[in-house]
Amino acid sequence: MKALTVIPHQAGSAELSDVDEPPVSDGPIVVETLAVGICGTDIEILSGAYGWAPPGRERLVLGHESLGRVLEAPVDAPVAAGDLVVGIVRRPDPVPCANCAVMEWDFCRNGRYTERGIKELDGYLSERYRIAPEFVVKVDPSLGSLGVLLEPTSVVAKAWEDVDRVGRRAHWSPERVLVTGAGPIGLLAAMLGVQQGLDVHVLDQMTSGVKPDLVRELGATYHSGSVVDACDGPDVIIECTGVANVILDAMQHVGIGGVVCLTGVSSGGHAIQFDEGALNRNMVLENIAVVGSVNANRRHYEAAARALAEADHAWLDRVVSRRVPLARWEEALTRRTDDVKVVVEVGTSGPS
Numbered sequence: 001m002k003a004l005t006v007i008p009h010q011a012g013s014a015e016l017s018d019v020d021e022p023p024v025s026d027g028p029i030v031v032e033t034l035a036v037g038i039c040g041t042d043i044e045i046l047s048g049a050y051g052w053a054p055p056g057r058e059r060l061v062l063g064h065e066s067l068g069r070v071l072e073a074p075v076d077a078p079v080a081a082g083d084l085v086v087g088i089v090r091r092p093d094p095v096p097c098a099n100c101a102v103m104e105w106d107f108c109r110n111g112r113y114t115e116r117g118i119k120e121l122d123g124y125l126s127e128r129y130r131i132a133p134e135f136v137v138k139v140d141p142s143l144g145s146l147g148v149l150l151e152p153t154s155v156v157a158k159a160w161e162d163v164d165r166v167g168r169r170a171h172w173s174p175e176r177v178l179v180t181g182a183g184p185i186g187l188l189a190a191m192l193g194v195q196q197g198l199d200v201h202v203l204d205q206m207t208s209g210v211k212p213d214l215v216r217e218l219g220a221t222y223h224s225g226s227v228v229d230a231c232d233g234p235d236v237i238i239e240c241t242g243v244a245n246v247i248l249d250a251m252q253h254v255g256i257g258g259v260v261c262l263t264g265v266s267s268g269g270h271a272i273q274f275d276e277g278a279l280n281r282n283m284v285l286e287n288i289a290v291v292g293s294v295n296a297n298r299r300h301y302e303a304a305a306r307a308l309a310e311a312d313h314a315w316l317d318r319v320v321s322r323r324v325p326l327a328r329w330e331e332a333l334t335r336r337t338d339d340v341k342v343v344v345e346v347g348t349s350g351p352s
């Protein structure tokens with residue numbers, strides 16, 4: 001079967017390869033891949049900056065934002081042939097650590113977790129894959145091809161859960177939230193904020209085009225410019241850019257007792273000067289909490305599946321801004337100005 005593979009840490013090594021059918025050891029459920037979303041992590045892997053091949057292998061099958069249709073499943077599995085499904089990305093570490101032991105692999109304590117399409121496990125960008133029942137999540141059939149947004153939505157569902165848990169260290173009734181970055185993660189974080197009835201503001205560099213429109217259609221307020229001009233003193237900031245000065249501004253301008261949740265992964269190597277003492281003083285005297293958040297466990301995928309099912313499907317359809325057939329995969333990896341979420345279409349029998 002065909003798969004998009006890459007040699008991690010070797011830029012320009014991506015190719016459409018012929019690979020073996022998925023091994024039975026991956027699980028009893030056989031899934032036909034319909035679509036795979038491309039995100040910043042994939043671009044980093046393709047640039048040679050991130051990613052690990054399975055032990056003893058040179059190439060890794062790419063792809064962690066999946067949507068597929070079940071071809072075969074055991075009778076006692078939670079999914080059946082024909083169901084639309086998404087594969088969970090992370091697998092618990094083999095020890096397992098205290099968190100992986102209770103299926104909270106997103107908080108793995110020893111770093112020995114694996115991730116499909118990223119760290120030591122083949123991803124979903126192949127014509128078929130196999131998976132164990134505990135790592136597959138059913139998608140509401142009404143979502144159809146939009147189910148490919150489930151994995152990125154799971155990441156922001158976890159971020160919101162983290163914000164809520166940290167916020168509850170004191171009386172917590174947030175009203176205003178600022179999301180920095182209007183890429184797919186920022187837009188989906190804003191969508192979850194709107195679903196909670198919050199006054200949502202989104203900051204991005206773009207001054208026109210699809211991103212400002214998507215934010216307004218959501219019922220949120222769009223800003224370009226600085227954090228302080230966009231929204232001074234919000235209860236929550238969900239940081240989705242990974243840009244150093246935006247992160248610092250977020251920590252300095254969140255409201256008293258506020259929570260800043262960092263979801264963007266910075267590339268590093270761009271040191272900037274700032275007054276650490278003033279930042280510390282402000283954070284202590286105002287009870288500011290900054291929390292990093294990565295990945296998602298099953299609970300977050302399920303929350304994300306519910307959030308997507310109740311979202312405006314026409315809006316979600318505009319978040320998926322470009323669909324590229326597998327044969328033309330290279331086009332999916334080249335960013336265009338108005339791209340939001342770019343998806344590689346794999347299967348022939350697309351979802352209805």
Ligand code: BGC
Pocket residue numbers: 039040041042064089090115118151152155294295296
């Ligand atoms: C994925 C996460 C993963 C993280 C770090 C993100 O792009 O969505 O599932 O944990 O990369 O590898």
